[in-house]
Amino acid sequence: MTAIRFLVNGSPVEVDVPGMRRLLDVLREDLGLTGTKEGCGEGECGACSVLLDGQVVDSCLVPMSQVDGRIVRTVEGLALAARERGTLDTLQEAFLELGAAQCGICTPGMLMAARAYLDAGGGPDHDAIREGIAGNLCRCTGYQKIVEAIAAVAAGDVA
Amino acid sequence: MPAEPPIEVPVRLSEAYSLLAGGPLVPIAGGTDIMVRITGELGPVPERMLDLSRLDELEGISLEDGSLALGARTTYTELRRSTLCREHAPALVEAAATIGAAQIQNRGTLGGNIANASPAGDTLPVLLAMDADIEVGGHRGERRVPAAGFFPGYRQTALAPDELILRIRIPLAAGRVTRFRKVGTRRAQAISKVVMAVSWRAHGPSAGWSDVRVALGSVAATPIRAAAAEAALEGARPSPETADAAAEALADELTPIDDVRSTGDYRRMVAARILHRIVRDAGGW
């Protein structure tokens, strides 16, 4: 056990956990942030995607020893900035408006991959968006509406 | 819950060497291969781990003594963004772009791809084709091993259990061209059915090829070079006859197996066709 300190959605946290515990388990079990989902547990599905120092990663493949001193953003943090205005993140709004979520299991990961794509300057081009979310599987939507929602935000069509 | 074996987190390479000298430790870089093993579903769980993520000595991309030097911890995202890599090893950048998707590219490392020694490791044929050297080190000292001699058997490497991969050196060669092709089930997140890198030097489009390397993955127990195909291309110009001869030589020398991802026949046929097309594109006919 070691004390591991890092930032989650802007707040400092300290956990006393084995260095090999998965970031996914710390988020869900130790910190109660159950927005991040576990699908496959082996890097294939992207349901567990979070941002680590701004980069999208599969939290099921990240050991806690590599999170010490770093910045983690989860789906719970997505709306944080918008919350003062009583709204959601523009990406969340777009997913709602354009029907980009059905059962919702892929949605938190999809949102985080899309957030990383947009933050890196990604535009509304559908092929580029598909590459940006290629590590996220969705069994329901057929992806088209997800791509359209991300494109709408990239193009500034969602307030 | 997955197993949570104890993990050491050295901050200096010398410290890592002493830890490794003290008993078996399984290194973890980006974790994209090894984290799957702590579930225990794919075989024995490592007993003790060594986190490489704080070792600055394994980072960085630079030009040194006529080669491109890449730290073992270089991620695929770093490779894709590096102007040095784009200029001096565009085929490696192309290979990096086909690996997994954003989540894997942000974490997966070149050193991890090499040490994991999967016959389907996508960077490995590129390293073979470009005559890369793998620099390894441990408490007994450091040494260089040519990529072509780094994979003695199925999932085996030239690394001793107490050694780490430090960096990869790709010699710069004037007039060298390297081509990369990967065939998988879909464009993203697919393990290769066939992966190939071909490299040669030529002084002008109609000149004969020299220093030809044909390297493949997913067609044998290890990444391999195809000697007969190389011989068919060495000294030849990229004509239709050369392409036919090289493709035939390659099909004859490969003995890939059937597995869950593909069949041996398909792999042999596709490999021959990829090589044919690379020669055709180079010849411009």
Ligand SMILES: Cc1cc2nc3c(=O)[nH]c(=O)nc-3n(C[C@H](O)[C@H](O)[C@H](O)COP(=O)(O)OP(=O)(O)OC[C@H]3O[C@@H](n4cnc5c(N)ncnc54)[C@H](O)[C@@H]3O)c2cc1C
């Ligand atoms: C969804 C998914 C898709 C993938 N797609 C591809 C693909 O398309 N092509 C492909 O080739 N691979 C693919 N991979 C495999 C993997 O991402 C790569 O092999 C990657 O390069 C491994 O690097 P890593 O740093 O994550 O390795 P780790 O998991 O950290 O380590 C892998 C192995 O190397 C050892 N190791 C790591 N660094 C060193 C070092 N410096 N010295 C000594 N030993 C070391 C570890 O002990 C371990 O045995 C995929 C994996 C996943 C989960």
Ligand code: FES
């Ligand atoms: S749960 Fe992590 S990628 Fe599927």
Ligand code: FES
């Ligand atoms: S909405 Fe159900 S998996 Fe994507």
